[in-house]
Amino acid sequence: MRKVTDDERRDRIGLRHALASAAACVEDAVRAVTCLHATESSSIYLSAYARSRADRESISDALFGRRTVVRQLAMRRTVFAFPVDLLAAARGSASARVVRQLTARLAKDAELAGIDNGPAWVADRCAEALAAIREAPGTTAQLRARLPELNARIAAEGRPTELAPVGSRVLSVLAAGGSVIRGDNAGRWQVSRPVWTAVEQWLGEDPGVLDEREGYRELVRRWLWSFGPGIEDDLGWWLGATKTAVRRALDDVGAMPALLEDGTPAWLHPDDEEQVRLGEDWAALLPALDPTTMGWRRRDFYLGDHGPHLFDGAGNAGPTAWWNGRIVGTWTQQPDGTVRVVPIEPLSLAAAAALEEEAAKLTAWFDGEVVASGYVPPIVRGRASRGSG
Template identity: 35%
Template sequence: MRITGEQRRQRLVVRQLALGVDGPREPAATTPEEVTRRLVALHATDAPSVHLAVLARAPGLGLDDVRDALFERRSLVKVLGMRRTMFVVPRDMVPVVHAAASTDVARRLRTRLLKELATLPTDPPVADPESLLAAAQEQVHAALVEHGPLDGAQLSRAAPLLRTAFLPTTDKAWDVRRTMTSPLLSVLSAEGAVVRGEPRGAWSSPRHVWSPMTDWFPDGIPALDEDAARTELARAWLEAFGPATVADLKWWTGWNLGQARRAVAALDVREVEVEAGPPGGDAVVADGVMLRSTDLDVDLDPALDDVVAGHAALLPTLDPTTMGWTARDWYLGPHRPQLFDSAGNAGATVWWQGRVVGLWVVRPDGDVAWRLLEDVGADGEAAVADEAARLGALLAGSTFTPGYTTPAYREMLAG
């Protein structure tokens, strides 16, 4: 069975983008939790992306709705998981992501930090890296219990061992003195000891606070078998992102190929061919899989043609859909150089009918501006303009600077 690029793009719109519309499987998403669950996880490395990803998909929601889910209800939780990336996941998925991805990340991060403490020059010198990390972790825990949520700077004052510094070993501009604060907090986050909380100041601020994970899970994150958790995470991902290749799953999770294959083998899947070439280009076919329970006829119902044909979206930096697959030509086309930075991070993108067609920015005056990279016709331009106006009204003059920008983005922002 072959899944065409057009069919994949229609399912992308139905399953991931037009979530404010009643679908064939589920009603319209009306909460940030519902939006997040249908995407498995939202990228949270760049602070504004979580809010913007929700607003792009559920027209009835605003910035405060996302904040309440994150920090009042705590039904969405920030975790350091797949690919050593910060994500937001539904509360009941935290144990799955923790066992399937975070624990392995934590082991690698702790090993690396111990190696750096043992081999790099530090101030003060470190005689026993294991003892230092144990003592620093205890200081962090004590400081958070005593003072409540603290940001990194506050923590480094309350837990002085965090100020242990790695010294430069070269004359390179990037090789500067750096403290242990950030790497240790990454270790503790991946281990499930601390959780990233609300930002200081504006909703888009990158200056966030940390709290003990026990503030979210009083008994700690429930323990799951790692193999079983990987199988469950693969199932959830294929439900949202399939049909797709095992290579796509491997990339998204950060697993090795053996782990990805074992997770898929434990599921009831069928092998398919997926077209992976750019829209309108030569057919490029790859071996893929899809859950046997997936009924493509439901998602590809002709009754949904109008939804797909008229759908425009402005997705943020590192959006979960833009970053959902490693093979992206079938929805990205020729626009990778303009819309991704050199490290593979996606900038803010304009979508039309399930494919990327441009980029957008919020200028310093709060204006939402957009630029198309291909002709989408009068209807497409009108739909993009309407979506930009809707998003601008929700932001109400609020401005922010993404953490990841491309030359095209910077050029447009300056213009």
């Protein structure tokens, strides 16, 4: 059985994730990590830049011009930016699971608010919203103005004593199902204000939906190439799926068994037999929730004991600084837009110089714009509270 050392796994990050050498285009940068986290609009741009060195105009063109990268609510009820050819797989598997969860919760909350037959009410609201979007795409606020039913107030999800308009939850159900897409952005590049658009209008045709088994098989196949070797727990967490679904998908893919350095059983892509060696140094500055940082549940081989400095209590990571496949710090922006590296361990001269060079390049890419993130690493929050900047 093939054994994959931690050193090789770190080399794989540099090569497979297009961090040691840039991908040829934005689309290749996205495929390198299967899909990009898109909870924050700015993360799409920063993750794509880190892997392709593309400017903002090129990234925007992939999202809104060529429309080869599409935002979709999927694994773990998180928004991701998928290559368009992976959309059918996501919609049939991870997204379908999210649709069931969102629909059931919304129907239950509707009935708690005194509405009869919650499931039928949700279906009616979704049908009305979809028809309105097909007639004319719009932001959430615009659709609420056109459809008074979306302003009905029921208990906010997870906060039963707080009432909130139902519009955003109805649109989330439609978005997870894939009938509507986060189309144009009514905000600036770093702020997400999606114009909800029917999928066939945005892409020219409906990309279809794979059945659940095929969908999970394709997601797992791509994840294994990007992130393998991985253990079942990594895949189950990343997919937000059951152990049964993960094991069936691994079997369907023909995944190759392997061992991690400590002897833990793991899995590789069936075509991934050759040992990977990089043989060169590399540095990278990645944004909050970057797919490399968030790609595994078991992160010790690249994170070490730095987790408390970088992850919040919900398991979300802030920006990270990488050296040769390990997280060695974070980074922040100054008020003038300058990027500053914040080490969380002693750095060699080579690492410090390489990361400073990356910081200078990223500063130039920002071109004076300052981007605020909702995911500030604990180490940065701690310094700010002490007045250290």
